[in-house]
Amino acid sequence: MNQELCERRVIHEDRVHKAREHLLHYPELDAMGDLFKAVSDPGRLKIVLALAGREMCVCDLAALLDVTESAASHQIRILRNMNLVKNRRDGQVLYYRLVDDHVMHLVRVAREHVRELTKGR
Amino acid sequence: MNQELCERRVIHEDRVHKAREHLLHYPELDAMGDLFKAVSDPGRLKIVLALAGREMCVCDLAALLDVTESAASHQIRILRNMNLVKNRRDGQVLYYRLVDDHVMHLVRVAREHVRELTKGR
DNA sequence: TTAGTATATGAGCATATATTCATATAAGGT
DNA sequence: ACCTTATATGAATATATGCTCATATACTAA
DSSP, X not given: OOOGGGGSOOSXXXXXXXXXXXXXXXXXXXXXXXXXXXXXXXXXXXXXXXXXXXXXXXXXXXXXXXXXXXHHHHHHHHHHHTTSEEEEEETTEEXXXXXXXXXXXXHHHHHHHHHHHHHTO | OOXXXXXXXXXXXXXXXXXXXXHTTOTTHHHHHHHHXXXXXXXXXXXXXXXXXXXXXXXXXXXXXXXXXXXXHHHHHHHHHTTSEEEEEETTEEEEEESOSHHHHHHHHHHHHHHHHHHTO
């Protein structure tokens, strides 16, 4: 597309081009970033873990996280917009649950990584 | 520890307690959040992908991301502090590479997730 | 229909994050 | 020694994020 490479100091132009081509294999890169961002907040990560195997309503989650229900609602909205959780209404109560177990897979891999990293410390 | 649950409106106290116990199985939760955060930025994610199978120096990465070398350096420092990448000096040039392939595993799982999510759209 | 409960949402504020710019460090070439 | 190159880093600024508070919505009960 653009050729601003010419204006720039590049030591290994071949590698840059190869890397650029490699990145083309990841057109969903921004969406991946958004997914990682969704679970990067400790509160939202706790929500995801809490909903693994359990339906919970917003006020339960607020109690679990020790934040206001408004804050919990704002956080779960982000997870909902990312299609990580969905809800089911029963009267006045909205029960939240994980959409599927893809997220938990991601979380398990992350936990393995962290355990490996902190093993030798 | 604390009992501020009593001060709070909770619909399903049993579930909150079960979720709380479940969270105890994830003492590395904050570290997992930090890991997710590290790869949540599109620039850093591109760096990780670029370094999958290739050593690259900072100015190469800056060219790839189309940012200043300073910005690239700041970003790679975060990955370095997270022990996701390490470098090797050859003269004036620092060659960066992935510490291991744990991160790429995480990235692949995220890509699968994103593909599943966007399949029916 | 009026009141109460559960949740959602918008605006405003405080904090966090990413970039830029200036400067520092570390190595190589002359 | 001196200058250049490659990278790192601190401070300042701009943007993003998360929380609070006030208000809106959706449902229930009386």
